[in-house]
Amino acid sequence: MSNKLYESYKEITQKAADLQFASAVLQWDQEVYMPAKGYTFRGRQLATLASQAHEWLTSDKYGDVLKSLADAKSLSEDEAANARLSLEDYEKNRKLPIDFIEKITQQTSDSYNAWIQSRKENSFDAYATELGKMIDLKKQQADLYGYEAHPYDALLDDYEKGATVAMLEPVFKDVKEQLPPLLAKIKAAQQVDDSVMEGNYPRQQQWEFSMDVLKAMGYDLEAGRQDISEHPFTTSFSSLDVRVTTRVDEHNFASLLWSSIHEGGHALYEQGLPEAQYGLPLGSAASLSIHESQSRLWENCVGRGLSFWKHFYPVLQQYFPSQLKSIPVEAFYKAMNKVEPSLIRTEADEITYHFHVLIRYEIEKALLEGNIKTKDLPAIWNESYEKYLGVSAKDDKIGVLQDVHWSHGSFGYFPTYSLGSFYAAQFFEQAEKDIPWLIGTIESGNMLPLLEWLRKNVHIHGRKYTSEELCNRITGKGLDFTSFMRYAEHKYSGIYNL
């Protein structure tokens, strides 16, 4: 009986996944190859796919199947986990009435267009009104979901199940208390020269080197590919077709490679999800923060580490002999790790990055509380940057208008970036404990032991465990900021002779 029930649960869920993966193909195409006029009808094609998937996933029939499965006795542990997680998703999805979804979908489009417009005009005004409407809808959404302590909790849960203000406050308290002393020491030290990053690095060689690195990371190019897009991203159409994009700047070496490695980290996670769980919770990533832990572990702990470059710098020098032959690996390593407060989040170093996130977190929380007004955002933004980083934006384009997230209604997304970095440091620390020779293998260009460790400890579980459960299984405790501090202090002490 319950097997048949489980089969019909699987059928509906996987059919909805088929449409969601099809949407992902259309979105990938849109970012990578679609001709300009294709936009005209692409939007409605995506909307039809999304609304049909939503219809299946919120149907009474699906709910009945899920509720019956909750009482079924004969499910395996994995089957029960899938059914439980899908029931949670279902109950959450059902909380938003269809007219609310239509309203917020429309608002997303309006806010996004206003954001584009405002950036073009470099003026916050056009955006302010539409963003204000979006924030009102997000408050309504929080009410529809329901919450115990803080409306922001309801929204955070969309990106990071179980995350709350109460859980984030101590994390950002650590950021506010522990990072400034390190930053101050760095500021007082001899500064790093990173001019080598801005040489002339022809596109083709940058591309080929990034492909070498992706292959060495264990990225399966028979189940993936790399293309160029304006904003790098990773997308998945099943664990056997996971694609990354990167960008090229011939006068900034930092642009392509670390985007490739970052997205490669995301892609390894998606390729490592169990194929047999296609479209089901156990075939999906645990959470955004765990996803980000994978990209940042590869980008920062590996790809900005001296061990990695011991092997790869000579390879890079062969690609760019005239640019790099006289630069020792240590100088190149220091250049890529230069710490300096700046205005743009996506270009920030590993330390100041978290103040960018903190600023957004504080603003989002206050917006949800109704303590600040949309029109005051540029001023609040600039005050926060002055306060935490000692910099202030000349204009809104490199200030409050720099991120697309809020126009999409993504409130609660930013904190997962910092959580990802902190989980990454904690996981990497554990991997070093579990594999004593880990650094040696990386120094020899062999990253497969690390990948195998991630496969076994993170990837294979899909959504079976929450971020915190997973962290506990791997490291014996929940998120622990001290790992990141140890990582940062060790790394920057070396670079800045602290």
Added chain:
Amino acid sequence: MSNKLYESYKEITQKAADLQFASAVLQWDQEVYMPAKGYTFRGRQLATLASQAHEWLTSDKYGDVLKSLADAKSLSEDEAANARLSLEDYEKNRKLPIDFIEKITQQTSDSYNAWIQSRKENSFDAYATELGKMIDLKKQQADLYGYEAHPYDALLDDYEKGATVAMLEPVFKDVKEQLPPLLAKIKAAQQVDDSVMEGNYPRQQQWEFSMDVLKAMGYDLEAGRQDISEHPFTTSFSSLDVRVTTRVDEHNFASLLWSSIHEGGHALYEQGLPEAQYGLPLGSAASLSIHESQSRLWENCVGRGLSFWKHFYPVLQQYFPSQLKSIPVEAFYKAMNKVEPSLIRTEADEITYHFHVLIRYEIEKALLEGNIKTKDLPAIWNESYEKYLGVSAKDDKIGVLQDVHWSHGSFGYFPTYSLGSFYAAQFFEQAEKDIPWLIGTIESGNMLPLLEWLRKNVHIHGRKYTSEELCNRITGKGLDFTSFMRYAEHKYSGIYNL
């Protein structure tokens, strides 16, 4: 009342089109960029999209709307045409029960795999059984559709509405009677030297020249793009996103360019369909034969014509100076038009091509009549090639196994290729009458007057008229083989000094 009805008709039809266009994106990706392992789940994603679109288009609700619209009084002429055509589609779609569709979908996959296997082994046996099952299903399909005179009529109608054996017989009678004397005269004449086609033509220059030509044809690259695939094809995701593919062979100049022009002809048709009729019959092509008339008009009447090359040959010589500087345009023109009986349909010249189609037409008809057995196909194939073209295949891979069509269950498709050529000659003859200076514009590299003529006479009407109605509107009569004969006799008399 009827406006509201029309709106709900439009909504269902266009939503189904959204899914069908999404499928087209997935199929394009599959042929062009998908990594090998992506196949594993791509099939089920396509199946889900197709079955949902089918569900909408065969639903009782849709039928009720269409039937009510048939009696509605206040529709515009175009609205009434859409509703009428969609009702015809609906009634035809409803004739196939869902279990039949599932069976034939499965058989398509089995036959296709057997075809691949047989080609690999260069032996018909593996394919024979699966093809036999497919033919049985096609006979069932003909019975389900119903027909008056011949079971083949029911299948032809899927590709060419209204086409019947009774309509094709006189066409192929003309082919059998009128082409052999011309072929005999060509055979008796001084043969053409086409060795220039097999020089060394680097890929990049071939590509760039094909892009020059596509642009000159009026192909809108903001609403399209060209990529490389194994088999050239055109696909459309709306009239504002129509893509072509071509293939490259550095040692065969004929491979890339005429594929680009042929697919470009298809693409111009799709780009010319009215945007306001997105997803509706009037936003779709009239028929396969009319589609093929567009590709062949551009490929043959234009792209293999001396007028075209008067302008483009000097351009081509600049791309390939060492290969072409000593070859006069007339020699190049003759080389590209060499007539010679051969084994492979897709490589055939404009004359012998129609015997390839005739052979397939006769075999399909006999298979449907039950007069020949699947296992005898290789022998029948070779006998027919001997009889009509005087050539015989050493093995099945270049014989009966050369085309994919039958494995897909496409019986009735081949005749549209010949119809397309004949319509093309008839349309081009008419365009020359309507625009007396047409050849002069082509000689100067300006093909926009021709495109404008096609837009107005063919593209803009979508499916409003059947092939024969359209041909009548444009030329004052139905399909007339004499146009093709005049075209062929004029062209080859020049080339072979007949």
